[in-house]
Amino acid sequence: MYQYDEHDQRLLDQRVAQFRDQMRRHLAGELSADEFRPLRLQNGLYIQRHAPMFRISVPYGHLASRQLRKLAHLARGYDRGYAHFTTRTNVQFNWPKLEDVPEMLAELASVQMHANQTSGNCIRNITADPFAGVAADEVADPRPFAEILRQWATYNPEFAFLPRKFKIAFNSAAEDRVVLRVYDIGLDLVRNADGELGFRVLVGGGLGRTPILGEEIKPFLPWQHLISYCEAILRVYNRWGRRDNLWKARIKILVKALGPEAFAREVEEEWASSKDGPNTITAAELARVSAHFAPPAYEALPTHDAAFDALLADNKAFATWVKRNVRAHRQPGYAAVILSLKKTGTAPGDVTAEQMDLIADLADRFSFGEARMLHEQNVALADVRRADLFALWQAARAAGLATPNIGLLTDIICCPGGDFCSLANARSIPIADAIQRRFDDLDYQHDIGEIDLNISGCMNSCGHHHVGHIGILGVDKNDQEWYQVSIGGTQGNGTTLGKVIGPSFALDEVVGVIEKLLETYVELRFEDERFIDTVQRVGTEPFKARVYADRQPQRKAAHV
Amino acid sequence: MSDKIIKNGRVVADNRLTVSLAEGEAPTDIAVPAGPVLVPLAVWQARRDELLARARSGEVGVWLAAGEDVAALAEDLGLLQFVGLHFPKFTDGRSYSAATLLRTRYGYRGELRAIGQVLRDQFNYMTRCGFDALQPQAERYTDEQLEAAIASIDDFTQPYQRSVKDPLPLFRRVERGNGHEVQP
Numbered sequence: 001m002y003q004y005d006e007h008d009q010r011l012l013d014q015r016v017a018q019f020r021d022q023m024r025r026h027l028a029g030e031l032s033a034d035e036f037r038p039l040r041l042q043n044g045l046y047i048q049r050h051a052p053m054f055r056i057s058v059p060y061g062h063l064a065s066r067q068l069r070k071l072a073h074l075a076r077g078y079d080r081g082y083a084h085f086t087t088r089t090n091v092q093f094n095w096p097k098l099e100d101v102p103e104m105l106a107e108l109a110s111v112q113m114h115a116n117q118t119s120g121n122c123i124r125n126i127t128a129d130p131f132a133g134v135a136a137d138e139v140a141d142p143r144p145f146a147e148i149l150r151q152w153a154t155y156n157p158e159f160a161f162l163p164r165k166f167k168i169a170f171n172s173a174a175e176d177r178v179v180l181r182v183y184d185i186g187l188d189l190v191r192n193a194d195g196e197l198g199f200r201v202l203v204g205g206g207l208g209r210t211p212i213l214g215e216e217i218k219p220f221l222p223w224q225h226l227i228s229y230c231e232a233i234l235r236v237y238n239r240w241g242r243r244d245n246l247w248k249a250r251i252k253i254l255v256k257a258l259g260p261e262a263f264a265r266e267v268e269e270e271w272a273s274s275k276d277g278p279n280t281i282t283a284a285e286l287a288r289v290s291a292h293f294a295p296p297a298y299e300a301l302p303t304h305d306a307a308f309d310a311l312l313a314d315n316k317a318f319a320t321w322v323k324r325n326v327r328a329h330r331q332p333g334y335a336a337v338i339l340s341l342k343k344t345g346t347a348p349g350d351v352t353a354e355q356m357d358l359i360a361d362l363a364d365r366f367s368f369g370e371a372r373m374l375h376e377q378n379v380a381l382a383d384v385r386r387a388d389l390f391a392l393w394q395a396a397r398a399a400g401l402a403t404p405n406i407g408l409l410t411d412i413i414c415c416p417g418g419d420f421c422s423l424a425n426a427r428s429i430p431i432a433d434a435i436q437r438r439f440d441d442l443d444y445q446h447d448i449g450e451i452d453l454n455i456s457g458c459m460n461s462c463g464h465h466h467v468g469h470i471g472i473l474g475v476d477k478n479d480q481e482w483y484q485v486s487i488g489g490t491q492g493n494g495t496t497l498g499k500v501i502g503p504s505f506a507l508d509e510v511v512g513v514i515e516k517l518l519e520t521y522v523e524l525r526f527e528d529e530r531f532i533d534t535v536q537r538v539g540t541e542p543f544k545a546r547v548y549a550d551r552q553p554q555r556k557a558a559h560v
Numbered sequence: 561m562s563d564k565i566i567k568n569g570r571v572v573a574d575n576r577l578t579v580s581l582a583e584g585e586a587p588t589d590i591a592v593p594a595g596p597v598l599v600p601l602a603v604w605q606a607r608r609d610e611l612l613a614r615a616r617s618g619e620v621g622v623w624l625a626a627g628e629d630v631a632a633l634a635e636d637l638g639l640l641q642f643v644g645l646h647f648p649k650f651t652d653g654r655s656y657s658a659a660t661l662l663r664t665r666y667g668y669r670g671e672l673r674a675i676g677q678v679l680r681d682q683f684n685y686m687t688r689c690g691f692d693a694l695q696p697q698a699e700r701y702t703d704e705q706l707e708a709a710i711a712s713i714d715d716f717t718q719p720y721q722r723s724v725k726d727p728l729p730l731f732r733r734v735e736r737g738n739g740h741e742v743q744p
Contacts, residue, residue, distance in 0.1 A: 005736055005737040006737065007718055007720075007730060007734065007736060008717065010717070011716060011718070011719065011720065014715060014716050014717065015716075018712075018716075020714045022681060030705070031681075035679060035681070038650075038651055039681055121651070122655075123644075151720040151730070152720060152729070154720055155685075155716055155719060155720065155721075156721050157656060157683075157684070157685035157686075157688035157689050157719070157721065157723050158653075158656045158657055158660055158689055158722075158723070159653070159656070160649070160653060160656075160682075160685055161651050161652060161653025161656070162653055227729070235657050235660075238653055238654060238656070239654055239657050239658075243652060243654075273665055278722050278727065278728050278729060278732055279722055282663070282731065282732070283730075284731075285731040288731075288736060292635055489625045513699055
């Protein structure tokens with residue numbers, strides 16, 4: 001993975017010093033709460049319901065074992081012994097002390113970590129395919145480009161006070177594993193007819209109150225122009241994006257207002273004067289950064305392994321885990337493993353200090369010292385010898401990290417919700433917990449098959465409810481928590497937004513609603529049809545009819 | 561009005577007055593006082609001929625509101641020696657792009673002054689985008705605080721990006737190494 005040179009380290013150290021001084025002036029009364037707010041947000045520090053929340057960036061999801069150990073150390077020393085992994089490959093602490101944050105930043109900087117621009121109206125953490133470098137369907141490794149763009153975005157003087165937050169993601173494979181169309185800029189790594197590498201550029205995607213899918217504005221941008229073209233997009237947005245209304249300030253609103261074609265023309269016009277200038281990426285710079293992502297020292301291993309096959313045949317629990325939690329690898333004899341952070345009884349994405357230390361140990365023992373965060377709030381070890389899978393499984397299982405539920409009903413994507421977040425309208429963790437408890441039976445889950453269930457505690461949509469096969473959104477009605485349910489959303493290549501099935505539900509009704517949706521699916525499904533396939537084939541009506549069949553008309557009306 | 565600003569990294573006395581239009585006031589009606597001033601774009605456009613000589617001498621400069629297109633000044637940048645860009649709130653970042661465009665695309669070489677809600681924590685970004693004059697609101701900092709605030713200009717000494725101040729991105733500016741493991 002990328003290792004800092006003296007320049008990266010000096011910049012990060014200067015950032016820590018800058019924020020330390022800002023915190024000092026704030027505590028001394030020289031920097032008002034309003035003046036301090038955007039500064040602390042751009043250093044990941046929120047003021048939350050119970051305590052400050054501190055959000056640490058994990059660029060494109062890559063974590064070295066020493067970084068995981070540092071996170072575990074922070075969890076013990078500054079928090080309550082655990083952390084939360086988010087849908088944007090960030091790590092959140094929910095209980096730090098405000099005045100401790102500069103010291104936490106200094107500790108992070110010692111392992112090349114930071115909280116740069118993890119909040120605020122600036123360019124946020126850039127995400128990429130979690131299986132970069134190992135996926136068989138990869139066009140090219142996106143990480144060198146993600147790192148080059150990270151550097152361009154970090155402490156960028158022109159784009160620190162945009163109309164609204166700005167998120168960029170890279171897809172690099174036939175299968176979209178980053179939900180590219182929900183990003184402000186989606187960069188799809190492709191090769192043109194001549195075999196040259198470049199990007200299909202999408203803009204204007206985003207979830208939130210007005211979910212919109214990104215539109216293509218450039219079918220092929222040669223890689224050398226990545227920075228200059230992104231700069232042109234950002235400059236058009238920074239100058240002309242709306243600033244009068246928080247809810248209409250994302251770039252998606254500007255793109256929609258102008259239309260993608262007209263927006264693309266604005267960008268081309270802006271780009272014309274900077275194209276081929278100093279921001280053109282040199283082959284030398286790409287080579288320098290790419291060297292950091294060279295494949296690890298794989299062993300030459302046979303494609304088949306009789307001992308492994310025997311273990312699979314003998315141990316049903318292991319075989320189930322392999323089926324659900326292990327992914328193919330392009331290197332013969334290797335596999336990518338997903339450790340589940342979705343054990344029933346634990347808030348989705350929560351991970352204890354002990355577990356982080358263990359993941360670090362497992363990464364050192366089995367995966368060249370690296371782990372990767374997935375936007376589904378799980379952790380992958382991307383380079384595991386197949387012969388080591390059994391030992392890895394045993395160790396992970398003992399730590400509660402081997403629930404064989406990846407892609408299944410209890411692998412819920414869930415934001416921290418009203419238990420922690422001051423933006424939330426409703427709690428989301430109790431909903432996830434109730435669903436996990438009700439459907440904990442693994443045989444039932446395997447029968448239901450692949451299903452994405454996503455929960456957000458408010459319209460900010462951190463739980464990506466719009467793109468869940470089943471999406472649950474917390475809403476506030478007369479100071480009470482209600483939950484709106486949608487179905488039919490999908491992530492991946494055919495990303496679509498789910499449709500709300502009708503009036504919302506009280507907290508204690510939600511599990512029953514999910515049960516009815518699943519019953520309807522089981523009755524209507526064809527063989528080998530996933531929940532989402534059935535919804536797409538028969539539409540939402542049969543599901544609605546079942547869910548609302550026994551509701552009193554007047555009660556329905558009351559909830560509209 | 562006499563006050564202090566930061567110019568080219570030093571605190572200096574300054575008596576340039578920023579003239580604003582009151583609500584409903586027409587650009588043609590407003591009195592442009594004698595002495596150094598920055599007038600709103602609308603006043604400049606309405607009374608260019610009348611103000612031309614004072615602009616050439618450096619007495620009259622023009623300031624742009626955050627939403628105003630810098631292209632409107634393109635023809636006049638050869639004669640103007642003072643241009644101000646306004647920050648209605650320090651979180652309104654439009655003037656960073658305006659400054660960048662003035663200095664690069666339009667080649668403006670005169671004083672470029674940040675006015676409005678100008679705070680020391682943005683000095684580094686402002687100077688990198690081409691502002692050479694920083695004018696915090698008169699009541700915001702004491703003389704001592706303003707002197708201390710100069711340090712913020714150098715918050716980042718060797719940034720990643722190309723900007724007005726650093727015409728080359730880091731990867732073209734310096735020889736970069738291949739990184740090193742930092743042990744915790």
